[in-house]
Structures are given as C-alpha cells and as structure tokens.
Amino acid sequence: MLDLKYVLANLDAVKQNCRDRNVSTEVLDDLDRMAVLEDERKTLLQQVESVRRRQNEVAQATGKEKDAEKRTELVAEGKRLKAEVAESEDRLKVLESELKSKLGRVPNMTHADAPRGATEDESRELRKWGTPRTFDFPAKDHVELGKALNLIDFESGAKVTGNGFYFLKNDAVLLDLALQQFAVKTLVAKGFQPIITPDLARNHILEGIGYNPRGPETQIYSLEDSDLSLIGTAEITLGGMHADEILEESVLPLKYVGVSHCFRTEAGAAGRASKGLYRVHQFTKVEMFAFTVATVEASSAMHQELLAIEEEIFSGLGVPFRVLDICSGDLGGPAYRKYDIEAWMPGRGENGEYGEVTSTSDCTDYQSRRLNIRYRPTGQKGTKFVHALNGTAIALSRALIAILENYQRSDGRVDVPEVLRPYVGKDVIG
RNA sequence: GGAGAGGUGGCUGAGUGGUCGAAAGCGGCGGUUUGCUAAACCGUUAAGGGUGUCACAGCCCUUCGGGGGUUCGAAUCCCCCCCUCUCCGCCA
Numbered sequence: 001m002l003d004l005k006y007v008l009a010n011l012d013a014v015k016q017n018c019r020d021r022n023v024s025t026e027v028l029d030d031l032d033r034m035a036v037l038e039d040e041r042k043t044l045l046q047q048v049e050s051v052r053r054r055q056n057e058v059a060q061a062t063g064k065e066k067d068a069e070k071r072t073e074l075v076a077e078g079k080r081l082k083a084e085v086a087e088s089e090d091r092l093k094v095l096e097s098e099l100k101s102k103l104g105r106v107p108n109m110t111h112a113d114a115p116r117g118a119t120e121d122e123s124r125e126l127r128k129w130g131t132p133r134t135f136d137f138p139a140k141d142h143v144e145l146g147k148a149l150n151l152i153d154f155e156s157g158a159k160v161t162g163n164g165f166y167f168l169k170n171d172a173v174l175l176d177l178a179l180q181q182f183a184v185k186t187l188v189a190k191g192f193q194p195i196i197t198p199d200l201a202r203n204h205i206l207e208g209i210g211y212n213p214r215g216p217e218t219q220i221y222s223l224e225d226s227d228l229s230l231i232g233t234a235e236i237t238l239g240g241m242h243a244d245e246i247l248e249e250s251v252l253p254l255k256y257v258g259v260s261h262c263f264r265t266e267a268g269a270a271g272r273a274s275k276g277l278y279r280v281h282q283f284t285k286v287e288m289f290a291f292t293v294a295t296v297e298a299s300s301a302m303h304q305e306l307l308a309i310e311e312e313i314f315s316g317l318g319v320p321f322r323v324l325d326i327c328s329g330d331l332g333g334p335a336y337r338k339y340d341i342e343a344w345m346p347g348r349g350e351n352g353e354y355g356e357v358t359s360t361s362d363c364t365d366y367q368s369r370r371l372n373i374r375y376r377p378t379g380q381k382g383t384k385f386v387h388a389l390n391g392t393a394i395a396l397s398r399a400l401i402a403i404l405e406n407y408q409r410s411d412g413r414v415d416v417p418e419v420l421r422p423y424v425g426k427d428v429i430g
Numbered sequence: 431g432g433a434g435a436g437g438u439g440g441c442u443g444a445g446u447g448g449u450c451g452a453a454a455g456c457g458g459c460g461g462u463u464u465g466c467u468a469a470a471c472c473g474u475u476a477a478g479g480g481u482g483u484c485a486c487a488g489c490c491c492u493u494c495g496g497g498g499g500u501u502c503g504a505a506u507c508c509c510c511c512c513c514u515c516u517c518c519g520c521c522a
Contacts, residue, residue: 056490060448063448378458
C-alpha cells in the first residue's frame with residue numbers, strides 16, 4: 001500500500017495515476033472520502049489521547065495516594081474515564097480499518113518512463129533478440145511433441161488431479177531439472193543467495209505481497225480450516241521472509257534466487273486461448289527477489305539488473321524473445337514498473353507467436369510497507385521501508401514450451417540447447 | 431500428537447500489579463587518548479503516531495509474540511491463537 005500521508009498530500013497525482021492504471025472509479029471516489037475520514041480520525045484520536053493522558057495521571061496518582069478517602073475518589077474518576085474512552089476507541093478502530101481497506105485498493109504510483117495506456121496492446125516493445133526459426137518441415141506444437149516423445153502426460157494429470165495438471169516424464173524431467181540448475185547457477189554466480197521456499201504461506205503474507213486469498217476471482221488455492229494458502233509464486237515467500245524486520249542498511253541490497261512450486265486457480269481465465277503447458281494450475285519456478293534502499297534510483301538500477309539477467313538466460317538458451325515495457329493499465333497493484341519477456345513459441349497461434357515467459361516488477365515500498373520491512377539508514381535517525389523487486393528467472397512450464405517448440409528437428413526429436421547439455425547429459429531428447 | 435519451559439529494544443538478557451519504555455552487556459553513533467590500528471575511558475542510542483517548529487526542541491499517546499479480558503493501574507494476572515526449546519510418541 002501507499003503512504004496515506006503521501007496520498008493525501010498528492011491527491012491529484014494519485015488520482016491521475018489511478019486513471020492511468022485503469023482501476024475502478026470506486027477507487028477514485030474512495031480517495032475523496034479518505035481525506036474526510038482522515039480528518040475525522042485525527043480529531044477523534046486527539047480526543048482519545050487527551051482522555052488517556054488523564055487516565056494515566058489518575059492511575060499514577062492512585063498508586064501514590066495514601067489517604068483512603070482520596071484514593072476512593074481517584075478510583076472513581078478512573079472508572080469514569082475508562083467508560084468515557086471506550087466508545088471513542090471503538091469508533092476510532094472502525095475509522096482506521098475503513099481507511100486501511102480503502103488505501104489497500106489504491107495501486108502503486110507509476111514510473112515516469114513507463115508507457116501510459118489502458119490495455120496490454122499499449123505496452124512498449126523495447127527490443128527483440130534472435131530471429132524466429134523457419135521450419136522446412138511441418139512444425140509441431142509442444143503438446144504434440146510432448147505426446148509423441150512421451151514427455152508430457154496431460155491425460156493422467158486430468159485423471160489423477162484434474163484439468164490443468166500434468167505429469168512430466170522421461171527426458172522432460174531431465175530438461176526441467178536442467179533448467180532449474182542452469183538458472184540457479186547463473187544467479188548464484190551473480191551473488192544471489194539460493195533459497196528453496198515453502199510452497200504454502202499464511203494468508204496475511206499473501207495479502208502483504210498483494211494477493212487476495214479469498215473471493216470469487218482469486219488466483220489462490222487456500223487450505224480449509226487453516227489460514228494457509230498454496231503460493232502462486234515464490235515472490236510471496238521470499239518477500240515475506242523479512243516481514244516485521246528492521247535491517248541494517250549495510251546488508252542491502254539483498255538478492256535471493258528462490259525455487260518453489262507455484263499454484264494458480266486461473267479462475268476467470270477459462271476460455272482464454274491457452275493450450276498445453278501455457279496456463280496450468282501447478283508449475284515450478286525459479287524466482288529472483290531483491291530488497292534495496294528506498295530510492296527510485298536504487299530500485300530502478302536493480303530492476304534493470306533483473307531484466308538483464310532474464311535476457312541473459314533466454315539468449316543463453318537460444319530462444320528468440322522480445323522485451324516489453326508494460327503499460328500503466330496492465331500493471332498489477334504493487335508494481336511501479338514492469339517488464340515482460342515474451343519468448344517465440346512456434347506452436348502458438350497460426351504460425352507462431354510470442355508468449356510471456358518472464359515478468360519482473362519494481363514494487364518500490366508498496367509491499368514492504370504492508371509487510372513492515374524496514375531498514376535503518378546509516379548515520380540517520382529513524383527507519384525507511386525497503387524497496388522490493390521480483391523477477392522470473394525461469395518458469396519451467398513455459399520455458400519447456402519454448403525449448404521443445406524451437407528446438408524440434410525434422411525427425412521429430414528435440415535438440416537440447418547447448419548450455420543445458422551438461423545438465424541433461426545428452427544432446428538430443430526423445 | 432502428548433508433557434513441560436519459554437517468547438522483552440538492532441542482538442543477548444534482567445524484570446511476577448503502580449516509582450518500568452524497561453537493568454546490564456553486546457553492537458551502532460559521538461568524543462577523549464593515539465604516529466596508524468586496536469584497546470581503554472566518557473557520553474549517547476527503540477519504533478510508530480499526534481501536536482508543535484522554517485527546521486530543531488518540547489509536550490502527549492501507543493507498543494514487552496498476536497488478539498481478547500480482569501483492574502483506577504498490566505511486560506507482570508486470566509482466556510484464545512501463533513512461534514521457539516526440551517522430553518516422549520510417530521515418521522521420510
């Protein structure tokens with residue numbers, strides 16, 4: 001969430017940002033209401049505090065008073081004050097929770113250079129890498145390849161778990177593990193600390209990161225009779241790792257590479273063009289996560305670093321891709337700026353299409369404010385909220401699509417990308 | 431899963447109804463000493479919020495795992511939850 005003081009002091013800019021971000025008009029109405037609520041809250045707070053002050057005085061005086069009669073009087077006053085303050089405190093709590101819930105719906109501000117626009121078509125293509133391959137034989141998509149080479153078993157996945165689940169088999173397993181190794185080793189060499197995170201997290205951690213575990217549109221599987229949910233990404237667990245902590249500035253930036261399973265209900269995604277591994281309920285992901293000091297310069301620089309690593313990984317794999325600077329209207333709530341990499345997928349659409357394989361977001365202090373992750377700037381008083389960034393190193397399901405489809409051979413088998421051969425242990429699979 | 435012991439500031443750790451936002455140590459910061467470093471010594475050092483100020487200062491409120499409760503008054507007593515440790519059980 002944003003800082004309420006910032007919101008109220010920059011109301012016009014925040015409103016314009018909400019329009020750029022394509023959020024519901026309800027949020028705009030809330031913004032006007034919030035100024036009123038905050039005034040009310042402050043007035044009430046001052047009232048409550050002055051009564052509490054008198055309460056404290058009375059309580060202290062009572063302890064010191066030796067005279068029984070005077071003591072009885074003080075106790076009586078204390079009782080009166082307690083009753084007096086109770087109602088105001090309740091109203092104060094109501095106001096605070098209303099403000100907090102309204103504030104939670106206001107999206108992060110947007111980087112000045114991010115393209116403004118309502119829909120994903122208005123995102124800006126920054127560059128392309130590689131040339132989509134032309135096939136001198138009928139190219140297959142990954143579903144056909146997976147079936148023909150006995151690599152991916154959607155039928156068993158549906159039987160055992162349901163639609164959207166799958167079994168990886170044989171060389172697909174080696175390829176999957178090879179990609180994880182490749183990604184983690186690449187990141188470790190760049191100073192990222194490797195982490196395997198839990199696949200479940202408490203709901204308040206999910207909420208802090210910006211996911212709503214409940215409601216009809218939720219992407220999140222939650223566990224009945226608990227406050228736990230299956231994570232949709234290791235961003236949740238890595239971000240939550242330092243919740244409620246005050247870090248020393250000297251430890252920043254913190255850079256993590258996390259491996260986890262990811263679970264998504266894909267509610268509301270039914271009917272959207274997707275087949276095979278592209279939109280599934282469970283996949284494995286190697287995720288980058290970083291905390292920096294609280295300046296846009298620091299987090300923007302880290303953001304570029306994360307993007308560069310993503311590009312390095314996909315160019316290393318030899319998969320053609322393009323880089324998008326995501327437009328304001330297509331940013332999620334916490335993101336200040338977001339870049340996607342879309343890899344060329346020959347089996348997608350009529351004659352191949354780019355499909356999203358990574359996404360990296362600079363969330364500035366939007367998540368850390370809610371998760372209460374601060375640092376102590378050296379030589380300064382007080383604390384600041386860290387900036388948090390995340391980015392996909394490899395999402396296994398989609399990376400498999402890109403590799404199978406781009407590296408297929410006329411004999412129906414699939415070449416293993418050069419960089420993965422040491423991990424897979426062979427040059428060709430299938 | 432059962433039994434017991436715990437959770438206190440950046441860290442370790444004292445504190446069992448008022449004089450406690452909280453001893454002591456460590457760490458941090460400032461200083462003295464010093465050729466430099468280290469050591470020693472002196473001082474200082476929680477967070478959030480309100481008010482106030484050009485900005486400081488000051489004054490006030492809240493916070494001792496989280497949430498409720500008892501009380502004029504709670505770190506301290508009671509209830510629920512979370513977590514940690516020890517022992518037992520179970521188990522990969």
